Amino acid sequence: MLADLHGDFPLLARTVRNGRSLVYLDSGATAQKPLAVLEAEDRFYREHNGAVARGAHILAEEATEAFEDARADVAELIGASTDEVVWTSGATAAINLVANGMLQASLGAGGAEAERFRLGPGDRIVVTELEHHANLIPWQQLAARTGAELAWVPVDDAGTLRYEAIESVITENTRVVAFSHASNVTGAVTDVESFVHRAREVGALTVLDGCQSVPHLPVNVAELGVDLMAFSGHKMLGPTGIGALWGRKDLLDALPPSQFGGSAIKVVTMETTTWLDAPQRFEPGTQPVAQAVGMGAAARYLMDLGMENVARHEARIAQILREGASEMPGVRLLGTVGDPGAIDVLGLAAVVVDGVHAHDVGQVLDDRGITVRVGHHCAQPLHRRLGVTGSTRASAHVYTTEDDAHAFIEALAGVREFFGVAV
Amino acid sequence: MLADLHGDFPLLARTVRNGRSLVYLDSGATAQKPLAVLEAEDRFYREHNGAVARGAHILAEEATEAFEDARADVAELIGASTDEVVWTSGATAAINLVANGMLQASLGAGGAEAERFRLGPGDRIVVTELEHHANLIPWQQLAARTGAELAWVPVDDAGTLRYEAIESVITENTRVVAFSHASNVTGAVTDVESFVHRAREVGALTVLDGCQSVPHLPVNVAELGVDLMAFSGHKMLGPTGIGALWGRKDLLDALPPSQFGGSAIKVVTMETTTWLDAPQRFEPGTQPVAQAVGMGAAARYLMDLGMENVARHEARIAQILREGASEMPGVRLLGTVGDPGAIDVLGLAAVVVDGVHAHDVGQVLDDRGITVRVGHHCAQPLHRRLGVTGSTRASAHVYTTEDDAHAFIEALAGVREFFGVAV
């Protein structure tokens, strides 16, 4: 287990609802921020704020250096080269950058180099049935606009991906396979290799949604073998308003941009524009500089803890949450408990309480100072597939203690009684 | 004149290059931040950070309230209704939101309501020759993708818009007119009414680039009569990583989204998605919450100063900068000096020094602690039209003093001598 990190996270010291101490278990939605991140952002504004990559004066120089150093830190966290990391406003924006770039390519942008991104009738896009809306709707809409067909790898009744379907779903005409590294509902960590292997066989691009993996597990893009990966800052202890797209350099240099503006260009006339190479071609306009600096500091904070240690810590929390929930009468845990030895599941538990609506479950927990997420967690199709409209999710991060996890299980045990549902 | 506000802006107290005090004259690129903004963001992270519009727990409630209050503050600054303000990652993103929405519509998205956004061959898009790349390239590329034609209102040899050309350039088949409220190079404030009048005659949408007006002038969207307006947070004393699109509610509710993800949706199945109304339909994914809170605080700070006062203050700075530059031998001021009585020009001056490259001019100023911007300021076509590749721009904000402006003029006067160019 990691040492107790509460001292690093100012918000965790606050009290809620009638002076109760806060048990923050909504890190799957957004994480709290360590002082290292808050101070990095604040220092940037107080000492170095200036336009990046546009000016030649001292502040512009310092700001550019801070911005690029942060990019290097984030690249290091995922085992990538610095020039393969594109700043975006979040993971959602990163995924849309890829999908909209493919739309631009499909409409003729990008010349011969963009050929591999062109879609049309007869082509297939593959996702999975457990995707977060952010990694479903962009592909669904890309399919609708280009005439390509959307197909998906289904899950079974427990919410587990049916890996045996990969071969038949990822057909020869599949051009892109988008899937998440870990589910924000079941917590299951995806066997990436199964997808990559088949995608390579048919020559499809792989786009990984790393939102729930990068903050919690050791992630190395070279080892994973995917082509592109999106992740966000706010879930990995960084600021809001920032995220990143990682991609193989040759792909990024060929993908047409879909957001246009200053600083991303070589030459602009009224009629035509030529783009810089990646990452700059995808970074038009004034950049989220302070946020990048904050995300860089978050990456350093995580690397200092060591992602192996983080993963082991959260595996222990997962065990308490998931075993506790699965053994509780009248409570259904979405997904499987996970193997206590392996890191095959995130430190989260989404549960359905028989006879009590998730909103009501959440209200009882909130009253105890325990903040969890209720609803469909932006995964409506998965919830529908599991026969529920919503669930109650407790999710952990580096600062979550065993006590936090026990508090959740204890409070959960009292919910049905409170609502007078027969136990 | 405004009182000296340096005490509110921590960065302005720092020293640069060999201990010189900083004269910050690059606010046109990005503004410095008052304590009120830094503290609002910091307080948010330390006390209220939580996912917005998704959770039901106390932090989610507080974060949502802070986020929506900030939206109301920004709306108030521009005289708009709260539900007409969409958060974006910046002005560039806001303009792309409109252009990419029109692309989606042109490809069939959005049903009958989106009819007014559809473009194709035979349709015309109008911009001006002085646009920032952020308000040129999105339209240029939209034209290229849809087969519509791009036309522009030209400028004269001084860089002034040729208003008399509006009627002939904005033809009956013009569907959208995108133009800036104030030029970031000449500083000229646009006569918006001339554009709006003609656009209405032909039934074209008007999109205003308010990047350089909202931070410096009283702006009221209802009075301006435009349909949509983009502006960014960092130029109006707010954080990086945030901006806004304002639009008439009926238009925003009909414009198809072009970025897809969670929280923007009503119902999602694997095959289809239905969207919420504006502004949420355009805000998929985790929002830049802390940045919105910071931008709201910036709006309040400006409203407390009073935008009339801000404009008057900067008009005085403009006079010093522009008269000083225009009277200097061997120096060319881009644009016109402006009328000392009227607020027809921003507090900025872009100059070309005969025989000295802008980079070298900037270097001399930087050595004196004066930070200005050198280059094409993301307006290559305008510079090309004026026969230069770049210029040196000093630009002011609320904290700029007369002394700052005089320091620029004084240092500028020494540049040609330093480089041994005959005076």
Next chain:
Amino acid sequence: MSLEAMYQQVIMDHAREGHGRGLVEIDLPHRGESHQVNTTCGDEVTLRVGVEGDTLARIAWEGQGCSISQASISVLAELLEGESLDTADETFEAFRALMQAKGEHLDEEREDLLGDATAFVGVGKYPARIKCALLGWMALQDALIQARGASSAAVEGGQA
């Protein structure tokens, strides 16, 4: 504010009982129907009204959701069926005011009008739950607009 103050017994009872539940055909010339979704949680309600003269003669609904949303629909059905349209409007306005009151009680006159619905006073303390309590009321308002309209056709409409 304790949890018990929010989940008053009246609310728990209504959530269980569900007055007016069952989406029966309403055979009146002036009728309306509305389907509302609470987009934060996906909860839904379909609510039908029938109007006779100035009277809100029938209310019928089907839906699923949390105890707050279900109880509040049950309460409004029990409270307003058979009342005048004016009373329905006033009660709706009073309920909206209660939701905005951040947990404070309203004046006696409006509380009288609200009857059992005053039990929802605690919900006003929890902004995220106000939508739950209002779900049925939004459907009612929408359905009544149709019933009052020239056409008596049932139209699918709106969102929470």
Next chain:
Amino acid sequence: MSLEAMYQQVIMDHAREGHGRGLVEIDLPHRGESHQVNTTCGDEVTLRVGVEGDTLARIAWEGQGCSISQASISVLAELLEGESLDTADETFEAFRALMQAKGEHLDEEREDLLGDATAFVGVGKYPARIKCALLGWMALQDALIQARGASSAAVEGGQA
């Protein structure tokens, strides 16, 4: 670091003189041409080289830009025309090292190689200006790759 230390007299002189300026045709079998743009300011250079055996026989260029970029092209033209390709490579590496040295001098051996080009030492203090100083050198490197390649055709290429 004073401004005068950056803009040394050698630099000012080269900026004025512009050795090798003029985009003459190079009539040698092994030649190359490169067009480079400094995208921060739009400055451009077109540079041609001719190679004879192991010798960088000719350098010719045309361009416009700041005094740093113009002077550095002039210096490289003066310095490297007639030198061996190996010397050109070594000098390029030394110049790159100088730019990375943040205003510090290099060892004597490399400074000897650099000659007049050591005057650019102050540029290393200003990250935004390093691109200016390297513009011509990038063009040279690119043009030499072509000249050395199997084909002797001049190819348009690259960016700064």
